[in-house]
Amino acid sequence: MTTVFLEFKAKPGLGNGLVEKLKEILPDTRSYDGNQSVDVYQQADDPDTCIIHSQWDSQGHWEKYMAWREETGVLSAFVEALEGPPSHRFFNKTDA
Numbered sequence: 001m002t003t004v005f006l007e008f009k010a011k012p013g014l015g016n017g018l019v020e021k022l023k024e025i026l027p028d029t030r031s032y033d034g035n036q037s038v039d040v041y042q043q044a045d046d047p048d049t050c051i052i053h054s055q056w057d058s059q060g061h062w063e064k065y066m067a068w069r070e071e072t073g074v075l076s077a078f079v080e081a082l083e084g085p086p087s088h089r090f091f092n093k094t095d096a
Contacts (some may be wrong), residue, residue: 008086015048032062
């Protein structure tokens with residue numbers, strides 16, 4: 001299983017609107033092949049800063065999902081509302 005942390009900063013004042021948009025589109029993410037879970041967190045003192053925490057069967061599943069989001073135009077519309085490109089990091093759970 002791969003855990004993905006995707007962090008982004010919305011343009012000033014757009015954070016709450018992006019969270020509302022995510023509420024609309026994340027049901028499709030949760031049912032996408034390989035997705036185990038997805039949660040969105042807003043920074044307590046800056047609602048324009050968010051982290052999406054998701055778990056996937058593999059990094060390949062996430063990459064396929066992101067390609068699909070790009071094909072549908074959802075990704076580019078989302079990125080237009082950001083101050084800059086989102087950052088993403090991949091983590092694999094250990095047995096520690």
